[in-house]
Amino acid sequence: MEIVTGILATAVLAGGVLALAALGEVLAERVGVVNLGVEGLMALGALTGIATVSATASPTLGFVAALGVGFLFGCLFALATVLLRADQVLCGLALTLLGTGLAATAGRPYAGSPAKATFEPVPIPYLSELPVVGSALFSQNWLVYLIYFILPIAIHWLMFKTRHGLNMRAVGENPAAADASGIPVTAIRFWYVALGASLAGGAGAYLTLAFVPSWSEGVVAGRGWIAVALVIFAGYRPLTAVAAALVFGVITALGFVGQARGWPVAPAILSMLPYLGTIAFIILPVVAWRRLKPFFAEPAALARPYHRDVR
Amino acid sequence: MGWRLQRTPSAHRAAALTGRILAILAALACAGIVLAMTGRAPIAMGADFWDTATGSTAGLEDVGLLVTPLILTGIAVALTTRIGLWNIGGEGQFGIGALAAAAVGLHLDGPEPVMLLAMAAAAAVAGALWILVPTIARAYAGVNELITTLLLNFVAALLIAWVATGPWRDRTGGALAATLRVPYEMPPLGEAGHWGLPIAVAVAVVAAAALTFTRFGYETRVAGANPGAAVYAGIPVRARIVAVMLLSGAVAGMAGMIELAGTAHRLQGGISNNYGYLGIMVAVLARGSCLAVLATAALMATLLNAGIILSAQGLNTSAVLAVTGLILFFTAIGDELAHYKLVRRPAPTG
Numbered sequence: 001m002e003i004v005t006g007i008l009a010t011a012v013l014a015g016g017v018l019a020l021a022a023l024g025e026v027l028a029e030r031v032g033v034v035n036l037g038v039e040g041l042m043a044l045g046a047l048t049g050i051a052t053v054s055a056t057a058s059p060t061l062g063f064v065a066a067l068g069v070g071f072l073f074g075c076l077f078a079l080a081t082v083l084l085r086a087d088q089v090l091c092g093l094a095l096t097l098l099g100t101g102l103a104a105t106a107g108r109p110y111a112g113s114p115a116k117a118t119f120e121p122v123p124i125p126y127l128s129e130l131p132v133v134g135s136a137l138f139s140q141n142w143l144v145y146l147i148y149f150i151l152p153i154a155i156h157w158l159m160f161k162t163r164h165g166l167n168m169r170a171v172g173e174n175p176a177a178a179d180a181s182g183i184p185v186t187a188i189r190f191w192y193v194a195l196g197a198s199l200a201g202g203a204g205a206y207l208t209l210a211f212v213p214s215w216s217e218g219v220v221a222g223r224g225w226i227a228v229a230l231v232i233f234a235g236y237r238p239l240t241a242v243a244a245a246l247v248f249g250v251i252t253a254l255g256f257v258g259q260a261r262g263w264p265v266a267p268a269i270l271s272m273l274p275y276l277g278t279i280a281f282i283i284l285p286v287v288a289w290r291r292l293k294p295f296f297a298e299p300a301a302l303a304r305p306y307h308r309d310v311r
Numbered sequence: 312m313g314w315r316l317q318r319t320p321s322a323h324r325a326a327a328l329t330g331r332i333l334a335i336l337a338a339l340a341c342a343g344i345v346l347a348m349t350g351r352a353p354i355a356m357g358a359d360f361w362d363t364a365t366g367s368t369a370g371l372e373d374v375g376l377l378v379t380p381l382i383l384t385g386i387a388v389a390l391t392t393r394i395g396l397w398n399i400g401g402e403g404q405f406g407i408g409a410l411a412a413a414a415v416g417l418h419l420d421g422p423e424p425v426m427l428l429a430m431a432a433a434a435a436v437a438g439a440l441w442i443l444v445p446t447i448a449r450a451y452a453g454v455n456e457l458i459t460t461l462l463l464n465f466v467a468a469l470l471i472a473w474v475a476t477g478p479w480r481d482r483t484g485g486a487l488a489a490t491l492r493v494p495y496e497m498p499p500l501g502e503a504g505h506w507g508l509p510i511a512v513a514v515a516v517v518a519a520a521a522l523t524f525t526r527f528g529y530e531t532r533v534a535g536a537n538p539g540a541a542v543y544a545g546i547p548v549r550a551r552i553v554a555v556m557l558l559s560g561a562v563a564g565m566a567g568m569i570e571l572a573g574t575a576h577r578l579q580g581g582i583s584n585n586y587g588y589l590g591i592m593v594a595v596l597a598r599g600s601c602l603a604v605l606a607t608a609a610l611m612a613t614l615l616n617a618g619i620i621l622s623a624q625g626l627n628t629s630a631v632l633a634v635t636g637l638i639l640f641f642t643a644i645g646d647e648l649a650h651y652k653l654v655r656r657p658a659p660t661g
Contacts, residue, residue: 036457040636076640080640080643080644084644084647084648085647086643086644086646086647087643087646087647089397089457090595090639090640090642090643090646091639091640091643091644093399093591093636093639094636094637094638094639094640094643095636095640096636097588097592097632097633097635097636097639098632098633098636098637098640099636100629100632100633100636101629101630101631101632101633101634101635101636102633102636104627104629104632104633105626105627105629105630105633217629221465222461222462222464222465225458225461225462226462228458229458229462232455232458266473266477267473268469268470268472268473268477269473271469272465272466272469272470275462275463275465275466276466278458278462279444279445279459279462279463282454282455282458282459283444283448283452283454283459286448286452286453286454287448287452305647307318309318
């Protein structure tokens with residue numbers, strides 16, 4: 001029992017990084033913009049978090065600063081892809097290279113040193129005393145509650161239960177029709193792309209302030225790309241994305257437990273599990289359950305710049 | 312009469328070229344401003360770099376060593392862009408190619424030319440195998456190749472680090488986290504160079520010729536430009552996708568072998584050195600043209616060399632990666648703006 005609780009607690013913590021970044025990507029992709037810069041945004045957010053905490057010793061401030069940096073770079077990305085309508089794949093790759101390189105260069109003074117302050121667990125009364133899942137799910141830091149409960153439900157409600165959400169999805173499916181019916185396509189795309197990037201920056205700070213918790217070059221280690229893949233696997237749905245992130249948290253946790261308990265597998269092989277798992281998860285559903293294809297369907301206008309003047 | 316901007320379906324060549332030059336200048340200007348803001352002297356650093364890099368044959372040969380892998384990883388990406396896809400797993404295929412070459416070089420014996428050929432063949436096959444799953448998934452299930460090829464880079468890095476620090480580690484030299492020195496080397500060329508450069512140039516020329524003059528190349532280009540029309544014209548699009556992506560992986564793998572046998576000589580964790588990612592930049596700047604890759608690879612090699620030379624002043628290859636990202640960003644914007652032209656139109660009547 002104890003080992004299950006241990007794995008679950010680590011899984012929740014590890015999956016939170018992916019969940020927050022994936023929620024941001026859901027926002028961007030649902031309005032028709034694919035942001036492949038998540039990896040770079042997370043690197044910038046991770047460094048911002050560490051740097052802010054080393055100056056102020058406040059993890060909350062570090063998280064907020066990372067959200068801000070993510071938002072800023074998200075605005076740059078949206079400026080290029082939404083306003084200037086440049087190629088989204090190229091701009092995303094550019095953002096990944098820029099963010100990773102910039103964070104690695106600027107982060108040298110912080111390399112290897114642990115975070116000065118981290119998010120402390122805030123147990124929820126009664127719930128945290130539940131057997132097995134109690135301490136894993138309800139005895140975590142407040143970001144975990146935000147990422148697993150508040151944000152996904154809020155985004156789900158916004159996207160699927162409000163008129164504004166309908167407009168959002170219309171922009172991602174058919175921007176010309178949305179435009180014709182008076183929905184501000186450019187504005188909706190711009191702000192949700194920037195907001196999504198902001199969450200990616202926050203995911204980086206979560207990584208260095210709650211999960212790892214220290215800065216090193218390459219600390220993001222492909223988690224941004226795994227988050228992008230999760231969004232595809234989750235069929236662009238916030239609740240499913242968070243559930244999928246938890247599954248990947250479990251895979252990561254299994255690797256940790258395997259190393260700690262000396263399973264007869266090389267640690268390097270265990271570290272490969274999240275990447276191999278991601279590849280399997282985005283290939284297998286398409287191959288195995290063809291009837292589920294509509295579930296995995298991407299927004300029809302995804303990655304297509306909208307030109308009102310070109311027909 | 313009035314003037315207005317009109318978007319054309321394809322970018323003008325001259326406009327795209329101008330856009331690239333402006334993108335590079337803008338990116339360097341941004342980097343310079345950031346350097347100046349952090350209390351360094353960008354102009355003096357640039358001059359310093361220029362003297363070191365071009366002042367001697369050795370400086371030019373250093374660029375030659377950097378340009379060789381960049382040409383090949385650039386070709387690897389350029390090939391896939393011609394069929395409308397992205398292989399951004401060059402970094403991993405490069406490393407796996409080096410790993411396969413090291414495996415052959417460390418564990419088999421034979422005359423040097425035979426061994427070098429065997430290492431190259433092993434590297435090409437390993438590179439192609441490394442991209443096999445993303446290729447099949449793309450061609451037959453429509454799975455986005457960007458993410459699958461990229462994620463395998465991390466798997467490759469873990470595998471190489473494990474092999475180089477574990478099973479194959481050099482236990483004679485002590486502290487080195489690398490394998491034993493591979494006894495087979497590329498034949499030297501000049502003082503510090505080796506035959507990798509002419510081989511890379513030859514690969515680029517052959518790839519360009521194949522794309523331009525052969526039926527295979529023609530079908531590849533049609534499949535990339537308009538997959539629907541290609542299917543309608545009876546071109547086996549899936550088979551072409553498989554062939555092009557496997558070739559791309561093989562070229563990236565070959566690059567790893569040349570780096571191992573020509574420059575690094577030992578398999579170690581950082582052997583790919585971002586060459587795979589910089590290859591994306593090389594291919595984008597060259598607009599997918601295999602001959603233009605030669606020029607853009609030289610440009611990126613110069614930039615990388617600047618990072619190495621200026622590392623004494625707190626720069627490193629990560630800074631080069633950041634500047635590369637900026638160039639890519641501005642190039643993407645420039646490419647879109649190159650679609651626009653200023654046209655005259657009659658003033659609206661009534």
